[in-house]
Each structure stands twice: as C-alpha cells, then as structure tokens.
Amino acid sequence: MHASLHDRRQRLLAQLGDAIAVLSTAPEVIRNADAHYPYRADSHFLYLTGFAEPEAVLVLDGKTGRSLLFCRDKNPDSEIWDGFRYGPAAAREAFGFDEAYSIGELDQRLPALLGDRAALYWNVGRNAAWDARVGSWLEGARQQARFGVAAPAQYGDVLALVDEMRLIKDAREIAVLQQAGRISAEGHVRAMQTCRPGMAEYEIEAELLYHFVRHGARQPAYESIVAGGANACTLHYAANNARLNDGELLLVDAGCEFMGYAGDITRTFPVNGRFSAAQRDVYEVVLAAQLAAIARVQPGARLDEAADAALAVLVRGMLDLKLLRGTVDGVIESGEYRRFYMHGIGHFIGLDVHDVGVRKNGGQWRAFEPGMCTTIEPGLYIRPDETVPQAFHNIGIRIEDNVLVTASGHQVYTDDVPKSIDDIEALMQQH
Numbered sequence: 001m002h003a004s005l006h007d008r009r010q011r012l013l014a015q016l017g018d019a020i021a022v023l024s025t026a027p028e029v030i031r032n033a034d035a036h037y038p039y040r041a042d043s044h045f046l047y048l049t050g051f052a053e054p055e056a057v058l059v060l061d062g063k064t065g066r067s068l069l070f071c072r073d074k075n076p077d078s079e080i081w082d083g084f085r086y087g088p089a090a091a092r093e094a095f096g097f098d099e100a101y102s103i104g105e106l107d108q109r110l111p112a113l114l115g116d117r118a119a120l121y122w123n124v125g126r127n128a129a130w131d132a133r134v135g136s137w138l139e140g141a142r143q144q145a146r147f148g149v150a151a152p153a154q155y156g157d158v159l160a161l162v163d164e165m166r167l168i169k170d171a172r173e174i175a176v177l178q179q180a181g182r183i184s185a186e187g188h189v190r191a192m193q194t195c196r197p198g199m200a201e202y203e204i205e206a207e208l209l210y211h212f213v214r215h216g217a218r219q220p221a222y223e224s225i226v227a228g229g230a231n232a233c234t235l236h237y238a239a240n241n242a243r244l245n246d247g248e249l250l251l252v253d254a255g256c257e258f259m260g261y262a263g264d265i266t267r268t269f270p271v272n273g274r275f276s277a278a279q280r281d282v283y284e285v286v287l288a289a290q291l292a293a294i295a296r297v298q299p300g301a302r303l304d305e306a307a308d309a310a311l312a313v314l315v316r317g318m319l320d321l322k323l324l325r326g327t328v329d330g331v332i333e334s335g336e337y338r339r340f341y342m343h344g345i346g347h348f349i350g351l352d353v354h355d356v357g358v359r360k361n362g363g364q365w366r367a368f369e370p371g372m373c374t375t376i377e378p379g380l381y382i383r384p385d386e387t388v389p390q391a392f393h394n395i396g397i398r399i400e401d402n403v404l405v406t407a408s409g410h411q412v413y414t415d416d417v418p419k420s421i422d423d424i425e426a427l428m429q430q431h
Contacts (some may be wrong), residue, residue, distance in 0.1 A: 001202070003171075005048070008047065008048055008340075009049075009067045012162065013061075013062050013065055013067070016060060016119075017425070018062060018114060018115055018119070019154075019156075020062060020121070023044060023045055023048065024057045026040060026122040027055075030301075032357045034422055042261075044166070044350035044356075045350055048162065048254055051069065055205075066098040068098065069101075070088075070102065073088070073102050073262075074090075088102055089195070110137040111143075111145075114140075118135070120156075124157045128342070138151055162356075167356065169350060169371045170371070173350065177350065177402070177413070179259075180255070180256055181255075182218050183258055184254050184256050184265050185415075185416035185417040186215070188254070189416070190207050191208055191252050191254075192267070192427055192430070195250060195254055196237065197223060199244050204244075215265070216258065218257075220254060223410075224254035225237055225252065228248055229245055229348070229395075232251035232398075234422075246271060246272050247270075249395060250268065250269060251268045252267055252268075253398065262352065262355075263402065264402060266399060266400035269299060269424045269428065275429035278392075281321060287322070287419060289309075289310040289378040290377070290399045290425040292313050293309050293376045295309070296309050296403070303359055303374075313378075322389055323339075324340075345378070346375035347374065347375055348373065348374055349367070349371065349374065349375055349402055360426070372404075373404050373405070379397055380397050382395045396398070
C-alpha cells in the first residue's frame, strides 16, 4: 500500500466526525450473452482504497477512526477461470485496512455498525438498488432502538466530500498523470507520422491504441475521436470509419488511461502533411486562443478568466476571417460565436477524464489552486453555410493539452506532441 491511500482515508475520517460512510465500487456489466465489459473500479472507491476488484465496499467509521473493507472471498476454483483474488485477509494487509470481511457479511454487519452514529454518508441517489439496500440497513439499525441504540438521523453524500479531496492532486497522482500524458502524447506523434491520404480513420485509431497498450496503458481513457474532414465538425464523432482524403484535416482527440489516470489530448493536422492557406488561417486562430488561455492558468486566477481569454481571441479571429460581422464585444454578448465554438475551454482531469470538482462556489467562479489539473481545448467548427466563405467549409480544429497548476504558474505536461504549424509539417514530412 502506498501511504497516500491511508492518508486519504484519514482525511475523510476526520471530516466525518461522529458519522459513518459507506462507498461501493462499480458493478461488473454484461456486454452481451455471458461476456462482460472490461472491468473498471469506481473512481472514488479507487482513490480511497487502491482496490480494483469488483464486489467491494468500503466502510469508514468516523467515531472509531476505523476503515473496513468488504470484498470477495478467496476462491481457488473461481481463480482458475478469472484470475487472482485477494480475499479479505490479504486485502487488509496489502491495502492497510483496519478490518476486512467477506462481502457476504455486509448486510449482516452494517446495521450494527450504524448504531449510535449521528449521520450516514453514502453515494446518495446514484443507484436506486443501492439506495434501497442502504435503507434496509437503516431500518435494521432503527430496530435496535429498544436496546437503547440510536440509528443515524442525518444523511449526506459521501461523493461530495471525496470530490473536493480529488480536485487537488498529490505528488504521486501528478507523477502518474504526467506519465499518462507522455504516453498519450507519444501516441499522437505516432498518428502524425503514420497518417497518409487514403487511410481509414480506424487505422490511425489502431496506431494510437497500439502505442497505449505497448506502454502499459491497457485502455483508452475514453472512446477515441479520429475525425477526418467534415467529421471534425461533430464534437464527439466516434464512428472512425471514413477514408482520409488528400487536402483535408484530421482531428484526433485521444488519450490513454494509465494506472487509473487519464490523458486527454487533441491535435488537428493535414492528412497530406501540408496546411492549405485557409486551414492555416483557422488553425492560427485556435492556437492563439489556446496559448492565451494557458497563460491565465496560475494560482489565484479564476477558471472563467482562461475561458474569456480564449473566447476573445476566437471571436476576433471569426471577425477577421469574415465568418461573423460586428464587434468582439457585440458577438460575445449576443452569443453568435456559438455557431462555430459551442463548448467550454476545458475540464478537470484525473481518475476520470472529465474529473470531479465544482467549478463555482456560491455562484462565483473557482480560482485555480496548485495541484489542480485541467484541459485547455478551444476549437472552431465551420459547417457549410451560405454566409461562410467556401474555403472554410468543413474545417474543424481543436487543440487540447493537459495543464498542471503549480505553485508559481503552470506546467503543460502534454507538450511533447507538436502543435505549431511549422513543427507539425516538419514532423509529417520526415515520414
């Protein structure tokens, strides 16, 4: 067990006071017939336990300071088919729990554990079946009233507490995120080096996935977007089955998951290795917007300042390219820019690619703090329209990097993959 797991549980226990928290991991999900989707533990559960097996529940008792794990028993017959299981005894030792029990004992033990606790926290409202199960434990605890034992009278969402903890990454998390970023960046370089007119989008996707797996990242962090030509104007395009045509751009939005943590990078580059004049013009606007936003990522700056900096550059570019008419302030106030830029500047990144953490507190935009990790990803998506110059039709460009907030500013830890026009063209022409 790494020490940070114990520290995280201790920090949460300190917040609970005279309360108890119960958190289950994700269930296994059938894909079809008797085949399952690849298993991925719940991110909150993984953050607190490091325990990646299904059918597991964490109980944190704020009154006694104990952490308890309920998990599957050792089962040699099942392990022949499905692989290693820790079992309660080995899991307690390996992951530093105070106690560990068979998952089959959960319903029996929980009512007693809830006795004389002021409050109960769980992942409220996320799963109706789980809520009902928690309700049965509460009812069991209430039945102890005749023995002078009180059931919890207050309830709360444990995930809200853990979200705040997860928002600020510790040194180990930062190191893993940086490695996820490096592997992802190398995959994007490979995509640029491989791309040729006539290839299929899925061939580029295969190059990315090959690189991810070859470097220990068995899964992508999300479904890869490999969008050639007009497909790049669909934000979450995922068919990845079209041919790549000479003279078009290719937008690749992909990242690996490494040790549970996500990378998330987007690059847009010419299929034939050379930007056309119109593509250059649009690309330079998006790149300038991204650089303007990244410059605002520093402790104390609000999240919306980065978004506003990018938006001002994008709108100025839309006006210069004759995509829109008016003034920068007028276009922003009217929202007309959303024809070509319809998403935000980015999102937190961590165990989830769209990671947890509220972006506003009390109606006010949150400020960046050291240890936060965010994406910065402006874009322009120009669908054909009678008001749009034909040279810009079907150009979709997004540029995305992962940025760590440091004590003195920021670190772009996915910048191993080129994004200037000259650097992209030089790399692609080498191959």
